[in-house]
Amino acid sequence: MKKxxxxxxxxxxxxxxxxxxxxxxxxxxxxxPLFIYRRDMPVQVALISGGGSGHEPLHAGFVGRGxxxxxxxxxxxxxxxxxxxxAATRQVTGAAGALYIVxxxxxxxxxxxxxxxxxxxEGLTVQSVVIGDDVAVQDSTWTAGRRGxxxxxxxxxxxxxxxxxxxxxxxxxxxxxxxxxxxxxxxxALTGATVPAAGQPNFTLQDNELELGIGIHxxxxxxxxxxxxxxxxxxxxxxxxVADLDxxxxxEVLVLTNGMGGTPLLELYLAHxxxxxxxxxxxxxxxRQLVGNYVTSLEMQGLSVSVLRAxxxxxxxxxxxxxxxxxxxxx
Amino acid sequence: MKKxxxxxxxxxxxxxxxxxxxxxxxxxxxxxPLFIYRRDMPVQVALISGGGSGHEPLHAGFVGRGxxxxxxxxxxxxxxxxxxxxAATRQVTGAAGALYIVxxxxxxxxxxxxxxxxxxxEGLTVQSVVIGDDVAVQDSTWTAGRRGxxxxxxxxxxxxxxxxxxxxxxxxxxxxxxxxxxxxxxxxALTGATVPAAGQPNFTLQDNELELGIGIHxxxxxxxxxxxxxxxxxxxxxxxxVADLDxxxxxEVLVLTNGMGGTPLLELYLAHxxxxxxxxxxxxxxxRQLVGNYVTSLEMQGLSVSVLRAxxxxxxxxxxxxxxxxxxxxx
Numbered sequence: 001m002k003k004x005x006x007x008x009x010x011x012x013x014x015x016x017x018x019x020x021x022x023x024x025x026x027x028x029x030x031x032x033p034l035f036i037y038r039r040d041m042p043v044q045v046a047l048i049s050g051g052g053s054g055h056e057p058l059h060a061g062f063v064g065r066g067x068x069x070x071x072x073x074x075x076x077x078x079x080x081x082x083x084x085x086x087a088a089t090r091q092v093t094g095a096a097g098a099l100y101i102v103x104x105x106x107x108x109x110x111x112x113x114x115x116x117x118x119x120x121x122e123g124l125t126v127q128s129v130v131i132g133d134d135v136a137v138q139d140s141t142w143t144a145g146r147r148g149x150x151x152x153x154x155x156x157x158x159x160x161x162x163x164x165x166x167x168x169x170x171x172x173x174x175x176x177x178x179x180x181x182x183x184x185x186x187x188x189a190l191t192g193a194t195v196p197a198a199g200q201p202n203f204t205l206q207d208n209e210l211e212l213g214i215g216i217h218x219x220x221x222x223x224x225x226x227x228x229x230x231x232x233x234x235x236x237x238x239x240x241x242v243a244d245l246d247x248x249x250x251x252e253v254l255v256l257t258n259g260m261g262g263t264p265l266l267e268l269y270l271a272h273x274x275x276x277x278x279x280x281x282x283x284x285x286x287x288r289q290l291v292g293n294y295v296t297s298l299e300m301q302g303l304s305v306s307v308l309r310a311x312x313x314x315x316x317x318x319x320x321x322x323x324x325x326x327x328x329x330x331x
Numbered sequence: 332m333k334k335x336x337x338x339x340x341x342x343x344x345x346x347x348x349x350x351x352x353x354x355x356x357x358x359x360x361x362x363x364p365l366f367i368y369r370r371d372m373p374v375q376v377a378l379i380s381g382g383g384s385g386h387e388p389l390h391a392g393f394v395g396r397g398x399x400x401x402x403x404x405x406x407x408x409x410x411x412x413x414x415x416x417x418a419a420t421r422q423v424t425g426a427a428g429a430l431y432i433v434x435x436x437x438x439x440x441x442x443x444x445x446x447x448x449x450x451x452x453e454g455l456t457v458q459s460v461v462i463g464d465d466v467a468v469q470d471s472t473w474t475a476g477r478r479g480x481x482x483x484x485x486x487x488x489x490x491x492x493x494x495x496x497x498x499x500x501x502x503x504x505x506x507x508x509x510x511x512x513x514x515x516x517x518x519x520a521l522t523g524a525t526v527p528a529a530g531q532p533n534f535t536l537q538d539n540e541l542e543l544g545i546g547i548h549x550x551x552x553x554x555x556x557x558x559x560x561x562x563x564x565x566x567x568x569x570x571x572x573v574a575d576l577d578x579x580x581x582x583e584v585l586v587l588t589n590g591m592g593g594t595p596l597l598e599l600y601l602a603h604x605x606x607x608x609x610x611x612x613x614x615x616x617x618x619r620q621l622v623g624n625y626v627t628s629l630e631m632q633g634l635s636v637s638v639l640r641a642x643x644x645x646x647x648x649x650x651x652x653x654x655x656x657x658x659x660x661x662x
Contacts, residue, residue, distance in 0.1 A: 001538070002521045002522070002538065002541070002558060002632070003598055004521075004561050004564060004594070004598035004599070004601055004602045004634065005560070005561050005598065005601055006560045006561050006562055006601075006605075011597070011601060012597075014561075014601045014604050015596075015597050015598070015600045015601040015604070016600075017604045018599075018600035018601050018602070018603040018604030018605075018607070018622070019600040019603075019622075021603065021604065021607050021620075022588075022600060022603055022620055022621075022622045053597060054595070054597060056595065056596035056597050056600070057596055061596070076597075190333040190335075191333070207332070207333065210333070227333060229336070229337045230335050230336050230337050230345075231337055233335060257353075261595045261596075262593040262594075262595065262630055262632070263335070263593075263630070264385070264387065264592045264593065264627060264629050264630050265346075265387035265388055265392070265592075265624075265627070266342070266343075266346050266384060266385055266387050266407075266629065267334055267335035267336065267346070268335070268349075269346045269347075269349035269350040269353065269387075270335055270336055270337075270342060270345045270346040270349055271335045271349070272349040272350075272352065272353055273345050273346070273348045273349030273352065274349075276349070276352050289352075289353055290353075291349070291350075291353045293596075293624075296595060296596070298595050298597065299593055299594070299595050299598075299632060301333070301593070301630060303335065328659055328660060329659060
């Protein structure tokens, strides 16, 4: 195992320290318990998320104006604990209340639930949404039901824009639920990834195969298949997504072509070309798009595609100003 | 070799097509000869760069308001040809003239020189600068003199801001020369990378070693050494940079902690913490910073550090609005 790190047990903390130094104009770091929060938090609904580390820039990279109020990083591929979420909630929640954005993994769901109860006991108003956008598998090693993956970026951006515009907690939650109903994702891996504490790759693929339907922790997918062309990769990811969304000719979508962390942009933009070609051929209109490594799995090579059926309101929320480490425009 | 691609010979073109689709609000693609150019080019000095592909987002990711007017991508790790540069020059050059920004590699230098002569013969005003900021080695496989690496981002940003503000060709060139005089870089690799046309890694490192002083094409560096802690990696990169710049206590710098393409952000931010810690200890003030995969070598894991001795004028040019695929603020 070769990682840029000092001691395994210090990796997440030290990385968060570097992140907070690099983006000190946007975020601040709370060291104990560990969370990242927005420096200039105004009076509005506070979006709070978190999850295991190793998926950067998710979630800390989305803390800032127009997206999250706080993010709680767990150890690598391990849920943060309720103490982190509770402390973050105290830090950023005002009279407008807070919305927890939880990716559907058993540990995350349980710990955010517990934190919500503790926060409520202190008189804080907290609601939660749980996203499960991965069409690859129904249940998996880490999850009952669908896993939360790339669609989380759309959820955090659109709900964050609604909060920034002064929507109520019910209003922000309504946007979040609309996104969850309209987004689907699927991913594939060309390589595994090594969790620092394990020291060994979480799985190994031969030089002529890929794993289709992989999760962001390297959970098994639908099938291990011989290596595919970029065109066939795009079809293998998009077809189940389009079918599950029941997308029709003429509909508008927001697309994320997402790298798994170790995927170079040269390859990712090529994949995006194939995604666009397939959607064009089906008469689906790509109204907005995002290409990059946004919801990752350490150094894994591979990609995922997320598609959101987007209304005019959704596009306005997407276009609204955002100022975070990983997404920035109009602000 | 596992790459997200169709046919090797179509890889660069198809990736550029996906890039131009994803960023159609900023850039347009000229298919033959291949170059990417700024859609809304105003009357000002046109900065034109280019080089082998595989270093994305460099250079196409820096085309747009406040940076480059055009970028010419060659095949992977292969110089673009003079026809590309000449056609790009015709497309974006007005009465204010053009400045070629050339990384110091033998093929790039030769081809940009030839393009400048051809452009001059057509009555276009073109000047060139050649950047060599890598302190690792004096000469290497691909270069006589120092290699052009991460410092190119600072050069393109600061000179681009000057051009956007209406500086003359001599003025923009002056900024470029000031940056080149004040920036130094050094990199290290944890893994090699595979050029698609070769199909094999350009070099192989054992599980307990890294290559210090590596170039962005996998050219050999200063030494192959046993694996280091992040703290020692940062010192191994920074010490030669600081010594070569003769940085003194109290001076202000702009720092780029740059991933080589396959480096996850978890590790890169941790490296940045170490870079900051060392500079802080030396009393050098980090006035601005950038952390991410910006000047890459395909899927190589590793990092480089670039340091620019920055005047107040340099910081103003850094802060000036920029709207490109890879850097965006204030616009």
